[in-house]
Amino acid sequence: MFASLLVVAIIGAIAWAGSAVGLGVLFGVVLPYVAVAAFFVGVIWRMVYWAKSPVPFAIPTTGGQERSLDFIKQAKWDCPTTTFGVVRRMFLEVVFFRSLFRNTCADVREFDEVNNGPRTIYFSSKWLWVFSLLFHYCFLLVFIRHFRFFMDPVCPVITWIETIDGIMQVGAPRFFWTGGLLLCALLFLLARRAFNQRLRYISLPNDYFPLFLLIGIVGTGICLRYFDKTDIAQVKVFIMGLVHFAPVSADGINALFFVHLTLVSVLLLYFPFSKLMHMAGIFFSPTRNLPCNTREVRHVNPWNPPKQFYTYAEYEDAFRDAMADAGLPLEKQPEKAAE
Amino acid sequence: MAKLPTPQELVASRPDFPEQDWLDVKPQFTPGSYCYPAKKETMELLHMPNPHDWDPAAEDWNLPEDWEKILCDAFAERLEKHRSLKLFMDICVRCGACADKCHFFLGTNDPKNMPVLRAELLRSLYRRDYTMLGKILGKKVGARGWDKDVVKELFYYAYQCTECRRCSLFCPYGIDTAEITAIVRELLHEVGLGIHWIMDPVKNCSFTGNHLGIQPHSFVEIVEMLADDCETITGIRPKTPFNEKGHEILFITPSGDVFADPGIYTFMGYLMLFHELDLDYTFSTYASEGGNFGSFTTFNMAKKLNAKMYAEAERLGAKWILGGECGHMWRVINQYMATYNGPAPSCMMDVPTSPITGTKFTNAAATKMVHITEFTADLIKHNKLNLDPSRNDHIITTFHDSCNPARGMGLLEEPRYVLKAVCNNFVEMPENTIREQTFCCGAGSGLNTEEIMELRMRSGMPRGNALRYVQEKYGVNHMACVCAIDRATLPPLANYWAPGVTVSGLHELVANALVMKGECKRTMDLRQEDLPNVEPDETETQVEGQ
Ligand code: HEM
Ligand code: SF4
Numbered sequence: 082m083f084a085s086l087l088v089v090a091i092i093g094a095i096a097w098a099g100s101a102v103g104l105g106v107l108f109g110v111v112l113p114y115v116a117v118a119a120f121f122v123g124v125i126w127r128m129v130y131w132a133k134s135p136v137p138f139a140i141p142t143t144g145g146q147e148r149s150l151d152f153i154k155q156a157k158w159d160c161p162t163t164t165f166g167v168v169r170r171m172f173l174e175v176v177f178f179r180s181l182f183r184n185t186c187a188d189v190r191e192f193d194e195v196n197n198g199p200r201t202i203y204f205s206s207k208w209l210w211v212f213s214l215l216f217h218y219c220f221l222l223v224f225i226r227h228f229r230f231f232m233d234p235v236c237p238v239i240t241w242i243e244t245i246d247g248i249m250q251v252g253a254p255r256f257f258w259t260g261g262l263l264l265c266a267l268l269f270l271l272a273r274r275a276f277n278q279r280l281r282y283i284s285l286p287n288d289y290f291p292l293f294l295l296i297g298i299v300g301t302g303i304c305l306r307y308f309d310k311t312d313i314a315q316v317k318v319f320i321m322g323l324v325h326f327a328p329v330s331a332d333g334i335n336a337l338f339f340v341h342l343t344l345v346s347v348l349l350l351y352f353p354f355s356k357l358m359h360m361a362g363i364f365f366s367p368t369r370n371l372p373c374n375t376r377e378v379r380h381v382n383p384w385n386p387p388k389q390f391y392t393y394a395e396y397e398d399a400f401r402d403a404m405a406d407a408g409l410p411l412e413k414q415p416e417k418a419a420e
Numbered sequence: 421m422a423k424l425p426t427p428q429e430l431v432a433s434r435p436d437f438p439e440q441d442w443l444d445v446k447p448q449f450t451p452g453s454y455c456y457p458a459k460k461e462t463m464e465l466l467h468m469p470n471p472h473d474w475d476p477a478a479e480d481w482n483l484p485e486d487w488e489k490i491l492c493d494a495f496a497e498r499l500e501k502h503r504s505l506k507l508f509m510d511i512c513v514r515c516g517a518c519a520d521k522c523h524f525f526l527g528t529n530d531p532k533n534m535p536v537l538r539a540e541l542l543r544s545l546y547r548r549d550y551t552m553l554g555k556i557l558g559k560k561v562g563a564r565g566w567d568k569d570v571v572k573e574l575f576y577y578a579y580q581c582t583e584c585r586r587c588s589l590f591c592p593y594g595i596d597t598a599e600i601t602a603i604v605r606e607l608l609h610e611v612g613l614g615i616h617w618i619m620d621p622v623k624n625c626s627f628t629g630n631h632l633g634i635q636p637h638s639f640v641e642i643v644e645m646l647a648d649d650c651e652t653i654t655g656i657r658p659k660t661p662f663n664e665k666g667h668e669i670l671f672i673t674p675s676g677d678v679f680a681d682p683g684i685y686t687f688m689g690y691l692m693l694f695h696e697l698d699l700d701y702t703f704s705t706y707a708s709e710g711g712n713f714g715s716f717t718t719f720n721m722a723k724k725l726n727a728k729m730y731a732e733a734e735r736l737g738a739k740w741i742l743g744g745e746c747g748h749m750w751r752v753i754n755q756y757m758a759t760y761n762g763p764a765p766s767c768m769m770d771v772p773t774s775p776i777t778g779t780k781f782t783n784a785a786a787t788k789m790v791h792i793t794e795f796t797a798d799l800i801k802h803n804k805l806n807l808d809p810s811r812n813d814h815i816i817t818t819f820h821d822s823c824n825p826a827r828g829m830g831l832l833e834e835p836r837y838v839l840k841a842v843c844n845n846f847v848e849m850p851e852n853t854i855r856e857q858t859f860c861c862g863a864g865s866g867l868n869t870e871e872i873m874e875l876r877m878r879s880g881m882p883r884g885n886a887l888r889y890v891q892e893k894y895g896v897n898h899m900a901c902v903c904a905i906d907r908a909t910l911p912p913l914a915n916y917w918a919p920g921v922t923v924s925g926l927h928e929l930v931a932n933a934l935v936m937k938g939e940c941k942r943t944m945d946l947r948q949e950d951l952p953n954v955e956p957d958e959t960e961t962q963v964e965g966q
């Protein structure tokens with residue numbers, strides 16, 4: 082955990098120092114280009130890697146009643162049999178984190194009045210769901226809001242999102258809710274890992290690192306906006322330069338901006354090689370993206386090995402006499418077989 | 421078998437998490453924590469790779485010389501064959517949502533029984549060889565190389581997972597630890613590691629037609645005896661057709677039901693139901709196993725054992741196959757059979773159709789295999805059965821959803837529909853322990869062996885607690901299920917966690933309630949115990965009246 086924190090801090094420090102000694106071009110131009118390229122190439126490379134392996138078996142998790150008899154109501158959302166149903170199921174997973182919504186927390190009690198003995202009770206537990214959704218959506222909105230730096234003129238949708246986001250009109254510059262909530266959600270996810278015994282036990286540096294990285298990004302972002310204010314106009318000119326592949330001088334832009342930009346670049350670089358690929362992976366998940374109609378439509382396995390089994394003929398050969406004695410019908414009567 | 425602790429002791433004795441990092445903890449092979457190894461001869465007979473003698477408790481497992489290479493290659497091959505494996509190795513975010521969903525974790529509090537860590541055991545190996553960071557940073561990012569202790573650990577935890585898929589329901593990406601366990605078991609088989617309780621039935625099923633190794637003539641004999649029992653109870657001796665050609669339906673059910681109490685009563689239920697319907701069907705002694713222990717071994721072994729069903733249907737000229745009550749059998753049939761051994765033989769009809777009601781089972785159009793509860797629910801809906809549910813009035817029943825029909829098929833409402841039609845008193849267990857969220861009996865996927873009884877009681881704790889709850893609160897004294905393994909595993913579980921609750925298959929209760937044409941007055945249930953509400957004979961009443 083602290084190792085991950087340290088790594089993020091060091092990355093930040095290097096970026097700070099680098100831009101301070103005039104390496105702004107490296108951190109502001111070269112690194113972002115490399116990172117964006119690596120991100121796209123990496124994500125596609127990983128998806129191709131997955132796609133190269135076939136899906137030999139149709140193994141959807143049936144999350145509800147199958148389609149069988151007319152008078153029994155199928156759970157169309159959780160046990161879909163049609164393509165539309167599968168799309169709906171995937172939509173729910175991706176947009177609303179359907180499966181996580183089911184989450185429960187089991188409490189194992191040594192003694193309980195009703196059971197007059199041990200009992201396990203399951204409480205609905207939606208915190209992870211709430212904060213995961215909060216995190217992802219705030220992240221998405223913050224991401225979209227950033228397009229005002231990448232576009233000229235700014236698309237009205239983005240302006241509209243900004244207006245909504247800053248609707249409470251708190252402070253100047255106006256406080257954006259998504260930024261603050263994003264930080265809260267991240268802190269919650271971090272606290273879970275740090276304080277929940279089970280989570281702490283399973284967590285690896287690979288889990289803390291993206292969290293600290295994101296906290297770093299959000300933290301520096303918030304600072305840039307509200308505290309160590311940058312010259313937005315100048316930043317925009319700089320970014321538009323990047324977008325049009327005609328980088329302009331970064332002189333005069335805050336060092337903190339380079340820290341922010343560097344951390345984002347590191348996130349992009351890290352993304353394809355890490356668990357963050359769950360973004361693309363969820364669409365490939367065979368327990369979710371296949372229809373639950375496996376008895377109705379045959380799924381084909383491209384490497385299906387040839388059939389090899391103990392045939393009836395071999396079986397009858399082994400047991401013919403006993404079967405005849407028991408009066409079982411036979412393909413070959415014992416006399417015939419003896420010939 | 422060692423004496424079991426009391427339920428309370430068992431719950432209290434779950435240890436805390438170890439101090440060390442999980443990568444540094446090694447499993448302890450104490451008696452009762454592992455299943456006995458498969459015999460060398462069995463493995464040889466089945467042409468499994470690298471058969472050898474070994475003992476899980478021993479320091480040296482006699483692995484083949486180049487075990488590491490075998491395992492690395494096998495892992496690489498599996499990654500190329502299964503997209504699921506690549507994906508599940510890559511995208512877990514360790515959010516922990518799956519952690520307390522596993523009955524093994526709840527019962528043992530062993531962190532490596534959290535589905536996420538069970539998968540990490542393999543994922544850590546994957547990281548070293550297939551991820552950039554793992555290659556560079558190694559253990560710091562949870563990567564490690566193969567060594568013999570790792571093999572032991574994989575074995576230990578692959579056989580403490582019943583492949584129930586409960587975790588996959590809750591995972592935001594649908595990561596199915598059962599799939600990972602199945603593949604780990606495959607890998608272990610590459611170096612000759614398997615367990616007796618699974619491989620012995622596999623051998624039997626391969627060569628005699630069923631898991632128990634009942635030979636054809638004995639099979640017939642046992643079924644005849646069960647038919648005799650039916651006659652004792654109802655006055656009607658149901659027909660018992662075997663290996664006969666030209667019938668419309670081939671009926672296949674797990675062999676456990678021919679052999680073991682209380683499954684035999686379910687079997688008698690089938691006999692009576694089919695007789696009453698005058699169903700045009702046959703059993704087969706060759707395909708006398710519905711279950712498939714091969715599916716707890718390797719995909720290919722599952723395919724091999726399953727192949728007999730279509731082969732026999734073709735030989736006998738059956739139009740479709742009716743399948744009995746079983747859990748893992750239906751996982752295989754519903755999600756694998758058509759893929760493994762399909763398309764179904766051309767002699768079979770386009771869409772299986774009930775000869776009694778004319779209902780077309782369009783959901784089984786490709787496999788041509790219908791579940792008996794689908795079949796019976798349809799009969800009841802069409803009023804084709806004369807039922808007297810009051811004959812089951814002595815029981816207050818609940819229903820245990822077996823993992824495979826629940827999460828690998830979605831068979832939830834059909835058995836309930838039937839159960840409610842044949843029993844007046846039905847109570848559900850708590851919400852998070854039934855239907856798609858059902859908890860395993862604790863001993864599925866070939867772990868229903870005696871030597872791990874305490875472990876089974878631990879993994880059965882969530883089910884046991886839920887059962888105890890309805891027993892204490894609503895007076896439940898019976899648990900129905902549609903799985904032959906359950907019928908073997910739930911009685912000891914109930915005995916331990918909720919003593920006094922009996923267990924039966926669904927069709928035992930159906931047959932109890934079934935009023936057959938021309939039957940004698942029923943005074944006994946299928947277990948030959950007294951039925952409730954049986955009025956004494958009129959003459960006796962009169963005598964008392966005078
Ligand atoms: C598309 C569907 C997506 C789903 C269903 C999803 C779901 C989740 C869930 C359940 C978590 C677990 C929270 C935790 O770690 O405890 C998570 C974490 C995370 N997600 Fe996503 N996510 C999706 C897309 C994305 C996208 C597009 C990004 C882009 C950056 C992203 C970035 C992250 C990050 C950085 C974390 C890390 C939080 C941590 O390490 O704890 N996710 N996601
Ligand atoms: S729920 Fe899924 S993503 Fe979360 S820890 Fe478990 S397997 Fe990993």
Ligand code: SF4
Nearest residue numbers: 522581582584585587
């Ligand atoms: S499949 Fe079942 S037994 Fe296996 S890890 Fe998941 S919940 Fe546990």
